[in-house]
Amino acid sequence: MDAHLPSALHDAMSTRLGDGWLTGEACRPFGGDDSRRWAMPAAVALPRTQDDVVAVVRACRSHRVPIIARGAGTGTTGAAVPTQGGVVVSFARMDRVVDIRAADRCVVVQPGVLNGELQLALAPHGLFWPPDPSSADACSVGGNLATNAGGPRAVKYGTARDNVLGLVAVTGAGDLIRCGGAYTKDATGYDLTHLIVGSEGTLAIIVEATLKLAPRPRAQAGLRVLYRDAATAAAAVSRIMARPATPAMLEFMDRSAIALIRHNGSDVPEAGAMLLVEADGDEDTLPYALQALADAAEGDGMMALDVAADGSARDRLWAARRALSPALRTIRPGKINEDVVVPVSRIPDLVAAMEALSVDAALPIVVFGHAGNGNLHVNIMYDDGDADETARAQAALPKVFARVLALDGTLSGEHGIGLSKRDYMADAFSAATLDAMHAVKVALDPDGILNPGKVLPPREAL
Amino acid sequence: MDAHLPSALHDAMSTRLGDGWLTGEACRPFGGDDSRRWAMPAAVALPRTQDDVVAVVRACRSHRVPIIARGAGTGTTGAAVPTQGGVVVSFARMDRVVDIRAADRCVVVQPGVLNGELQLALAPHGLFWPPDPSSADACSVGGNLATNAGGPRAVKYGTARDNVLGLVAVTGAGDLIRCGGAYTKDATGYDLTHLIVGSEGTLAIIVEATLKLAPRPRAQAGLRVLYRDAATAAAAVSRIMARPATPAMLEFMDRSAIALIRHNGSDVPEAGAMLLVEADGDEDTLPYALQALADAAEGDGMMALDVAADGSARDRLWAARRALSPALRTIRPGKINEDVVVPVSRIPDLVAAMEALSVDAALPIVVFGHAGNGNLHVNIMYDDGDADETARAQAALPKVFARVLALDGTLSGEHGIGLSKRDYMADAFSAATLDAMHAVKVALDPDGILNPGKVLPPREAL
Numbered sequence: 001m002d003a004h005l006p007s008a009l010h011d012a013m014s015t016r017l018g019d020g021w022l023t024g025e026a027c028r029p030f031g032g033d034d035s036r037r038w039a040m041p042a043a044v045a046l047p048r049t050q051d052d053v054v055a056v057v058r059a060c061r062s063h064r065v066p067i068i069a070r071g072a073g074t075g076t077t078g079a080a081v082p083t084q085g086g087v088v089v090s091f092a093r094m095d096r097v098v099d100i101r102a103a104d105r106c107v108v109v110q111p112g113v114l115n116g117e118l119q120l121a122l123a124p125h126g127l128f129w130p131p132d133p134s135s136a137d138a139c140s141v142g143g144n145l146a147t148n149a150g151g152p153r154a155v156k157y158g159t160a161r162d163n164v165l166g167l168v169a170v171t172g173a174g175d176l177i178r179c180g181g182a183y184t185k186d187a188t189g190y191d192l193t194h195l196i197v198g199s200e201g202t203l204a205i206i207v208e209a210t211l212k213l214a215p216r217p218r219a220q221a222g223l224r225v226l227y228r229d230a231a232t233a234a235a236a237v238s239r240i241m242a243r244p245a246t247p248a249m250l251e252f253m254d255r256s257a258i259a260l261i262r263h264n265g266s267d268v269p270e271a272g273a274m275l276l277v278e279a280d281g282d283e284d285t286l287p288y289a290l291q292a293l294a295d296a297a298e299g300d301g302m303m304a305l306d307v308a309a310d311g312s313a314r315d316r317l318w319a320a321r322r323a324l325s326p327a328l329r330t331i332r333p334g335k336i337n338e339d340v341v342v343p344v345s346r347i348p349d350l351v352a353a354m355e356a357l358s359v360d361a362a363l364p365i366v367v368f369g370h371a372g373n374g375n376l377h378v379n380i381m382y383d384d385g386d387a388d389e390t391a392r393a394q395a396a397l398p399k400v401f402a403r404v405l406a407l408d409g410t411l412s413g414e415h416g417i418g419l420s421k422r423d424y425m426a427d428a429f430s431a432a433t434l435d436a437m438h439a440v441k442v443a444l445d446p447d448g449i450l451n452p453g454k455v456l457p458p459r460e461a462l
Numbered sequence: 463m464d465a466h467l468p469s470a471l472h473d474a475m476s477t478r479l480g481d482g483w484l485t486g487e488a489c490r491p492f493g494g495d496d497s498r499r500w501a502m503p504a505a506v507a508l509p510r511t512q513d514d515v516v517a518v519v520r521a522c523r524s525h526r527v528p529i530i531a532r533g534a535g536t537g538t539t540g541a542a543v544p545t546q547g548g549v550v551v552s553f554a555r556m557d558r559v560v561d562i563r564a565a566d567r568c569v570v571v572q573p574g575v576l577n578g579e580l581q582l583a584l585a586p587h588g589l590f591w592p593p594d595p596s597s598a599d600a601c602s603v604g605g606n607l608a609t610n611a612g613g614p615r616a617v618k619y620g621t622a623r624d625n626v627l628g629l630v631a632v633t634g635a636g637d638l639i640r641c642g643g644a645y646t647k648d649a650t651g652y653d654l655t656h657l658i659v660g661s662e663g664t665l666a667i668i669v670e671a672t673l674k675l676a677p678r679p680r681a682q683a684g685l686r687v688l689y690r691d692a693a694t695a696a697a698a699v700s701r702i703m704a705r706p707a708t709p710a711m712l713e714f715m716d717r718s719a720i721a722l723i724r725h726n727g728s729d730v731p732e733a734g735a736m737l738l739v740e741a742d743g744d745e746d747t748l749p750y751a752l753q754a755l756a757d758a759a760e761g762d763g764m765m766a767l768d769v770a771a772d773g774s775a776r777d778r779l780w781a782a783r784r785a786l787s788p789a790l791r792t793i794r795p796g797k798i799n800e801d802v803v804v805p806v807s808r809i810p811d812l813v814a815a816m817e818a819l820s821v822d823a824a825l826p827i828v829v830f831g832h833a834g835n836g837n838l839h840v841n842i843m844y845d846d847g848d849a850d851e852t853a854r855a856q857a858a859l860p861k862v863f864a865r866v867l868a869l870d871g872t873l874s875g876e877h878g879i880g881l882s883k884r885d886y887m888a889d890a891f892s893a894a895t896l897d898a899m900h901a902v903k904v905a906l907d908p909d910g911i912l913n914p915g916k917v918l919p920p921r922e923a924l
Contacts, residue, residue: 149649176894181805183835183875184616185612185836188879189887195656244680284754343643373646373647409643412650436905
């Protein structure tokens with residue numbers, strides 16, 4: 001047992017949870033996430049019921065011990081890392097699809113179910129849950145909700161926050177609260193549901209969610225469109241988004257991303273920018289939707305447009321996008337990947353600013369991502385074995401955020417804040433706005449035991 | 463000057479706001495809304511700037527004087543009525559469309575702009591703001607946000623909460639906060655934007671909003687479908703909502719609503735239930751969408767289906783819906799209209815429960831509304847000059863809410879809570895959930911000056 005854990009807490013939890021209470025070396029796998037950060041938990045709880053979670057929170061509160069809710073550990077910001085010790089609550093044993101309500105287009109789930117498993121369970125009903133982070137096969141729905149995860153489909157279907165109807169959660173006061181339900185319209189009291197989504201386990205711990213579902217489209221088709229430069233591609237994004245039929249995906253790659261996949265053998269021609277556009281719908285209407293998107297994609301600066309109407313052509317088209325992450329590793333082993341957001345009309349300014357920053361820092365910076373939402377992934381590439389490159393990469397990061405905020409953008413569109421962006425929050429928000437967020441934190445977690453040190457900068461730093 | 467207003471507050475506001483500070487009889491028009499409630503404000507402030515609003519809130523806070531934010535006074539719950547006196551803040555002079563950002567598919571507005579005026583300003587850009595309450599020509603965007611207003615289009619496009627990207631607001635602490643912005647994806651800190659929407663001026667006063675826009679569809683067409691009973695109509699609603707192409711409207715009328723419009727001269731045949739379904743989109747694809755909706759509408763219990771493919775046929779179709787509210791007045795002068803919500807699959811149970819309640823209460827109860835969202839308007843009709851009928855209507859109301867909650871529904875889908883449903887909140891939420899809402903209220907309005915007595919039941923009542 002960890003020396004930092006009060007023995008009364010240990011005894012009570014050990015009795016209640018049995019083999020669902022881990023201490024010592026068994027806790028090691030529950031200490032890290034995809035941010036490369038890691039810290040040893042004092043203990044790990046594996047609750048089986050909502051009441052178990054209430055019991056853990058109340059016990060921890062009475063001893064002022066931190067609680068860190070954990071999904072599948074695929075987060076990129078350190079949000080699930082127990083940097084101040086305490087008890088990690090893993091939802092590995094609360095992973096059931098509780099109730100598929102096809103007639104109500106919603107599903108009730110426990111937080112530990114994996115996104116990919118949920119999609120498999122929904123498929124026979126002709127339904128899906130829209131959030132599609134690249135880690136979908138490995139990430140949990142609870143983690144998706146905690147970070148407000150997105151993915152390419154968000155341009156049409158929204159993010160996790162847009163696709164949740166209700167929650168059952170345990171506040172930092174140890175109270176089980178229930179908000180929303182199996183309905184899509186709600187003007188009854190305060191919207192705690194959407195407040196808790198994206199709060200990264202700092203306001204309340206989600207123990208059950210009612211998720212909004214979408215009907216599975218029967219057909220898909222795609223376009224690959226090359227442009228002279230980022231400015232003409234961004235103008236096309238605005239034209240495409242002005243159409244009544246929103247594309248199902250609208251992905252962007254900048255000049256350096258295209259050069260990279262070409263260098264790695266892709267058949268994409270040389271260009272200043274590329275859009276990958278996907279339409280979905282019924283077989284009857286898809287050709288029209290694709291034609292409308294193609295019409296909107298055409299304009300000043302367009303160099304080439306390829307249609308992928310069938311499955312194999314579509315696979316080839318998206319192969320270019322999938323090739324990108326592995327290709328990044330071939331230029332430098334180290335990568336700082338930030339999922340910044342700017343207004344769509346500011347995409348060219350962002351790309352130009354990143355090109356200038358790349359020259360300044362003498363490091364490759366590759367920009368690609370979800371253009372329809374203005375949510376671009378800025379990848380600063382560096383050799384993490386080279387102290388000088390590492391220092392230059394780290395020095396470039398605050399400049400990325402400064403440029404994004406100067407363009408009226410924000411720090412994160414789908415990864416969240418966690419630890420890695422926490423200290424930029426005071427640049428993104430006024431002191432009064434951060435004060436209001438702190439006040440909400442205290443309201444739901446009066447003793448500050450839920451995931452301390454994450455999302456909001458410490459009060460004394462303000 | 464009202465005797466209840468501290469003279470220091472009066473003098474300071476009178477100096478700052480000039481003719482934008484009203485007292486005495488001039489306040490009379492600012493004391494009521496469409497709930498038939500009215501109370502005399504101690505004073506009315508007509509701010510011109512965000513700083514004016516900050517000054518009003520800070521001055522009122524220092525004197526512990528209530529502040530009631532007011533849009534256009536079309537609310538139905540008494541939320542804008544100054545039942546505890548204090549200063550009504552009217553946004554009649556903050557009514558500008560600040561910035562139409564067509565390329566970013568959003569618009570920045572002041573809260574006092576009317577919904578209908580905003581739509582006119584957006585039309586030349588081929589865009590619209592989706593919330594479409596029946597009072598659209600007369601209601602303000604600020605009021606729409608405060609109540610999370612909806613309308614028939616919400617089934618496809620969402621409510622006010624789903625169509626706001628960012629807010630500038632003044633908390634009860636007198637702080638100007640800014641959250642969200644001109645982007646559609648945000649995982650940066652706590653979502654105060656969606657929390658403030660629907661809080662009816664009790665958490666913060668909205669002074670500017672960035673609204674999400676949708677492209678105007680180029681064509682519309684409709685279906686009128688008659689069913690044997692509510693159960694077969696509700697099954698059709700689930701089938702329609704399971705299609706990839708969500709209808710733009712999906713309205714329901716029960717047997718008594720159909721009988722009523724028939725009695726008033728409508729050409730609708732006799733039936734147990736009716737659906738009005740609308741598709742929107744491009745000219746190319748609309749016929750397919752309409753056919754798909756017709757296919758889904760067909761099934762057990764369907765009696766007749768009429769297509770309204772062109773403008774005049776569509777007008778005739780929707781005329782039946784529009785005829786309903788005036789027709790209601792012909793059966794009884796008094797009406798209690800509640801916009802309850804149930805899961806779509808529970809619509810038949812709700813309709814059956816209201817039929818039984820109508821018999822019990824010996825009063826007509828007419829049910830119609832937004833079936834795709836399970837958001838039905840239950841109208842208890844009574845003669846408000848008849849003490850016995852009035853008493854029976856008032857006694858029936860709690861039974862309506864009890865039935866709705868027993869069906870896992872909620873109190874309001876688009877009107878909000880205000881005063882009229884406040885005392886049912888303890889039936890809709892657990893004590894712990896209401897405690898959490900109260901804690902959030904205290905966090906953003908520490909002295910309880912923002913619209914006191916609305917939304918949440920008083921603490922001592924819990």
